[in-house]
Amino acid sequence: MRVLGVGHPRVLDTWRRAQAVCFDVDCTVCKDDSLDALAGFLGKSEEVEAWTTKAMDGSTSLLKSLEERMRILDPSPSDVRAYLETAPARERLCEGVEELVGALHERGVAVYLISGGFREMAIPVARALGVESKNVYANRMLFTSDDETGLPTKFAGFDRSEPTCRQGGKPQVIRELRKIHPYETVVMVGDGITDLEAASEADGADCFIGFAGVVLRPEVQKGADLVVFDFGTLTRELKRHKVCFLGSGAWACAAAKLASENTSRLDTFETTIEMWVYEETYEGRPLTEAINETHVNPKYLPGVSLGGNVHAEPDLETAVKGSDLVVFCVPHEFALGLCNKLEGLLDKDAAVISLTKGMRIRPEGPQLISEMLRKKLGRDCSVLMGANIASEIGQGQLSEATIGYARADNGKIFRDLFQTPSFIVTLVPDVEGAEMAGTLKNIVAVGAGFSDGLGYGSNTKAAIIRQGLSEIKELSTRMFPSVRPETFLESCGVADLVASCYGGRNRKVAETFAKERGERTMEELADDLLGGQRLQGALTAEEVYSVLEVKGWVADFPLFSTVHGIIVGQLPVESITSFMGSG
Numbered sequence: 001m002r003v004l005g006v007g008h009p010r011v012l013d014t015w016r017r018a019q020a021v022c023f024d025v026d027c028t029v030c031k032d033d034s035l036d037a038l039a040g041f042l043g044k045s046e047e048v049e050a051w052t053t054k055a056m057d058g059s060t061s062l063l064k065s066l067e068e069r070m071r072i073l074d075p076s077p078s079d080v081r082a083y084l085e086t087a088p089a090r091e092r093l094c095e096g097v098e099e100l101v102g103a104l105h106e107r108g109v110a111v112y113l114i115s116g117g118f119r120e121m122a123i124p125v126a127r128a129l130g131v132e133s134k135n136v137y138a139n140r141m142l143f144t145s146d147d148e149t150g151l152p153t154k155f156a157g158f159d160r161s162e163p164t165c166r167q168g169g170k171p172q173v174i175r176e177l178r179k180i181h182p183y184e185t186v187v188m189v190g191d192g193i194t195d196l197e198a199a200s201e202a203d204g205a206d207c208f209i210g211f212a213g214v215v216l217r218p219e220v221q222k223g224a225d226l227v228v229f230d231f232g233t234l235t236r237e238l239k240r241h242k243v244c245f246l247g248s249g250a251w252a253c254a255a256a257k258l259a260s261e262n263t264s265r266l267d268t269f270e271t272t273i274e275m276w277v278y279e280e281t282y283e284g285r286p287l288t289e290a291i292n293e294t295h296v297n298p299k300y301l302p303g304v305s306l307g308g309n310v311h312a313e314p315d316l317e318t319a320v321k322g323s324d325l326v327v328f329c330v331p332h333e334f335a336l337g338l339c340n341k342l343e344g345l346l347d348k349d350a351a352v353i354s355l356t357k358g359m360r361i362r363p364e365g366p367q368l369i370s371e372m373l374r375k376k377l378g379r380d381c382s383v384l385m386g387a388n389i390a391s392e393i394g395q396g397q398l399s400e401a402t403i404g405y406a407r408a409d410n411g412k413i414f415r416d417l418f419q420t421p422s423f424i425v426t427l428v429p430d431v432e433g434a435e436m437a438g439t440l441k442n443i444v445a446v447g448a449g450f451s452d453g454l455g456y457g458s459n460t461k462a463a464i465i466r467q468g469l470s471e472i473k474e475l476s477t478r479m480f481p482s483v484r485p486e487t488f489l490e491s492c493g494v495a496d497l498v499a500s501c502y503g504g505r506n507r508k509v510a511e512t513f514a515k516e517r518g519e520r521t522m523e524e525l526a527d528d529l530l531g532g533q534r535l536q537g538a539l540t541a542e543e544v545y546s547v548l549e550v551k552g553w554v555a556d557f558p559l560f561s562t563v564h565g566i567i568v569g570q571l572p573v574e575s576i577t578s579f580m581g582s583g
């Protein structure tokens with residue numbers, strides 16, 4: 001398979017899947033061309049470099065250039081030895097190549113050096129990189145030897161049977177390698193026209209990455225699938241993201257189950273997920289101990305296996321250490337406290353995603369959880385919202401979700417982390433719209449629960465949902481004029497509203513509240529009915545009402561205001577339908 005298109009994401013995908021990577025040596029792995037450097041050492045630079053350039057830009061054949069350069073150089077064995085002593089291989093390496101080769105070896109990728117230069121110069125380079133000499137393909141110098149001592153004395157040409165001495169040599173080496181090893185994907189990295197050839201012939205490399213950190217050759221740039229100017233770019237692409245979950249409630253566990261399926265399956269992630277757990281005692285022992293032993297959170301999501309690769313950790317610092325993808329999922333009343341504890345702990349490259357539905361109320365005005373995380377932690381923060389009742393997702397039922405992102409690259413990484421065949425994720429460039437919808441629907445779900453508790457039917461609930469959607473959209477737009485109207489048609493909008501008004505904890509607790517006509521508070525009922533899980537809607541109704549009051553908007557949001565009035569006992573439960581006909 002040849003991947004086309006400069007910088008195409010498929011090239012990087014091929015790169016990540018490579019089972020063997022073949023590097024050119026001169027001006028790729030090394031900052032210089034070894035024969036030019038030897039020429040400099042022997043004072044013959046000008047003549048030799050002219051022939052090097054001709055070969056690299058394709059204006060003469062490789063064989064002819066090599067013959068001419070060696071004729072001019074005419075090196076004795078002691079010349080070669082003396083040169084190698086003055087130019088230790090490690091000092092000739094391009095920046096970042098050792099780290100790259102190390103990262104490839106760590107992934108179990110075979111690394112080869114295929115050079116149009118000579119083994120005498122390439123072997124020390126391979127040694128410096130930890131590449132075995134059997135993985136070096138290069139030309140071989142021939143020397144006449146002293147009749148008496150048998151020691152090499154004088155240069156006598158080179159071994160023309162080595163494929164690398166002529167055009168088409170590099171693809172030939174790769175073809176032979178593929179006959180011996182069943183590599184599915186082979187990538188060639190180099191700076192010259194002979195490297196480019198490696199990927200242009202059948203059974204050669206699957207993809208050619210041009211390295212322009214030393215020289216940028218227009219012909220090579222034109223033909224390359226991708227051109228990079230430093231090796232760090234390629235090393236970063238190999239990096240496996242390390243995931244940490246902050247929170248271990250019902251949704252955190254269901255979402256961790258989705259993520260654990262993906263981190264076990266995809267090369268882009270480290271398999272193990274750290275999950276920070278707010279430690280408590282469950283049936284006489286630490287909850288983390290129970291989770292790590294059974295892979296199930298028996299208190300918050302019983303009966304659902306998170307996957308053996310999720311490790312529960314009570315210490316926050318240990319849990320986040322080294323993670324570059326941080327999933328924030330605690331009930332919103334704990335968000336600020338946790339965020340404060342996180343300051344200074346996150347990896348400098350970490351990206352955060354919040355699954356928390358709720359907001360923070362401060363004297364200077366409300367703040368979304370994503371904004372709080374972004375500001376306090378100084379990291380990009382996406383949100384994942386949607387019609388996602390945890391227990392259903394835990395059972396593997398089909399669901400959709402929405403990721404609102406500020407940085408598209410992070411949005412995509414998080415989609416890869418969560419999306420499964422039964423959990424379909426859509427990306428929207430609208431963090432505020434998605435998060436406001438996810439937060440405010442909890443108030444509407446409480447209203448729907450009141451309606452159910454009063455014994456009202458589907459038409460009444462549909463009216464509550466309609467009014468709820470309208471108020472969600474209006475308040476979101478007033479608070480964040482940049483929100484996109486179409487966001488409310490995604491899973492985070494209308495779908496979450498419907499799911500939460502028919503299922504979910506807010507509806508359930510509110511139903512009992514209405515049946516009992518407010519005999520027990522919502523908080524007391526939540527404690528009785530939810531087994532430690534937290535109710536978000538009542539607190540959010542109070543928080544939103546405080547915003548409406550400050551802004552003088554109470555009359556514009558009759559459903560939100562009425563739900564709050566009922567919760568605090570200022571209004572009878574029956575007033576839940578008072579918005580109807582008021583428009």
Ligand SMILES: NC(=O)C1=CN([C@@H]2O[C@H](COP(=O)(O)OP(=O)(O)OC[C@H]3O[C@@H](n4cnc5c(N)ncnc54)[C@H](O)[C@@H]3O)[C@@H](O)[C@H]2O)C=CC1
Pocket residue numbers: 247248249250251252253277278300329330331332334338355356357358388389390391532533534535536
């Ligand atoms: N459960 C669900 O179906 C869904 C929940 N969400 C949202 O996810 C967020 C998290 O909810 P769940 O995972 O369902 O949690 P939960 O309500 O099931 O569990 C409560 C969690 O709070 C933790 N906790 C208790 N005291 C704490 C403290 N002082 N500091 C930090 N954590 C503490 C408990 O350990 C437990 O993990 C909420 O904002 C919720 O609205 C979103 C979609 C679905």
Ligand SMILES: O=C(CO)COP(=O)(O)O
Pocket residue numbers: 357386387388389390445496499500503504505506507536
């Ligand atoms: O957010 C949810 C579903 O998307 C869960 O809602 P509840 O908190 O009402 O269970």
